[in-house]
Amino acid sequence: xxxxxxNRANEAIHHDRWLVSYADFVTLLxxxxxxxxxxxxxxxxxxxxxxxxxxxxxxxKKHQVIILEEALRERVDHVSPIALDEEWVADSRQLxxxxxxxxxxxxxxxxxxLVAVSKGNxxxxxxxxxxxxxxxxxxDLSANSLPVLKKVAExxxxxxxxxxxxxxxxxxxxxxxxxxxxxxxxxxxxxxxxRELIKNGINPPRLSAIGYSExxxxxxxxxxxxxxxxxxxxxxxxxxxxxRDRLHSINANRPAAxxxxxxLSASAKP
Numbered sequence: 001x002x003x004x005x006x007n008r009a010n011e012a013i014h015h016d017r018w019l020v021s022y023a024d025f026v027t028l029l030x031x032x033x034x035x036x037x038x039x040x041x042x043x044x045x046x047x048x049x050x051x052x053x054x055x056x057x058x059x060x061k062k063h064q065v066i067i068l069e070e071a072l073r074e075r076v077d078h079v080s081p082i083a084l085d086e087e088w089v090a091d092s093r094q095l096x097x098x099x100x101x102x103x104x105x106x107x108x109x110x111x112x113x114l115v116a117v118s119k120g121n122x123x124x125x126x127x128x129x130x131x132x133x134x135x136x137x138x139x140d141l142s143a144n145s146l147p148v149l150k151k152v153a154e155x156x157x158x159x160x161x162x163x164x165x166x167x168x169x170x171x172x173x174x175x176x177x178x179x180x181x182x183x184x185x186x187x188x189x190x191x192x193x194x195r196e197l198i199k200n201g202i203n204p205p206r207l208s209a210i211g212y213s214e215x216x217x218x219x220x221x222x223x224x225x226x227x228x229x230x231x232x233x234x235x236x237x238x239x240x241x242x243x244r245d246r247l248h249s250i251n252a253n254r255p256a257a258x259x260x261x262x263x264l265s266a267s268a269k270p
Contacts, residue, residue: 091240094159098237099124101155109148122239126152127218130169130189130231137174139188141196149193153200156237163197164208164236165190170227171214187211193233 099119109115114132118125133145141149156163167186179185190209198204219226 088241091161095119095124095161095237095239098155098159102126102152105151105155106148115148122241124235124237126235126237128233128235129228130233131228133193133233134189137176137179137185139179139185139192141192146196149196150200152235153197153202156197156235157201159237161206161240162208162238163202163206164210164238165194165197166216166234166236167191167193167209167211168216168218168230168232168234169214170230171217171221172227182213183211185211186213189233193235 096119099117102117102124103110106115106117109128109132110117114129116125116127118127128145128148132148133141135142167188167190169182169186171182174180174182174185179188187209188211190211194207194209197207214221214230217226217230218232219229221227221230
């Protein structure tokens with residue numbers, strides 16, 4: 001009996017030992033959750049810090065964009081509208097008015113196909129047939145040419161534009177003592193027209209005379225109708241901008257003073 005009772009006491013003692021293990025387990029669980037909570041709190045704070053940094057960065061960028069937009073808008077508001085070149089507009093208007101006046105004043109000659117007026121962006125060309133201006137094979141002006149050239153001078157006199165007077169012939173050789181070739185004849189006719197324009201009030205520095213002989217035809221030289229059109233004097237009224245550009249080009253290509261190259265290059269028609 002005693003032995004049985006002793007065993008029961010020992011069993012009771014051993015049965016209570018699980019409480020120690022349970023307490024250890026609970027302690028470990030508590031420690032685990034404490035660590036997890038600490039990690040969670042740390043991640044949350046780090047997340048909040050990162051989130052705040054990103055939000056701040058984007059807000060600053062947005063603020064910078066707004067400031068830049070306002071600065072650009074302010075600068076654009078202060079920019080004046082692009083003004084048109086008043087000189088170019090006035091020059092173009094004057095050329096158009098001169099073209100219209102020539103067409104109106106020389107309407108009878110245009111109808112008879114003795115005069116033609118054409119206009120480009122930077123020039124006016126007035127073509128006058130040699131039959132209107134000269135006697136055959138001569139550089140002397142006819143009586144019929146004088147009132148025509150006077151009208152032309154009256155229209156062109158107020159303009160500041162350069163006037164290039166060009167003489168042209170057909171391809172039939174002339175071979176006189178005064179004009180050995182069509183070069184001399186075309187140059188003499190251009191020069192004669194220049195002198196008449198000066199006589200009627202055109203400022204001489206605005207004028208130039210060029211002889212092209214037979215080498216710039218506007219019609220077929222193999223037929224009489226074509227040769228009739230090719231015998232002509234043309235007045236080329238050049239815009240001021242084009243004149244300046246051409247002058248700059250000539251000066252840029254001109255050899256230095258005292259240089260050996262003295263060749264003169266002919267300027268091209270616009």
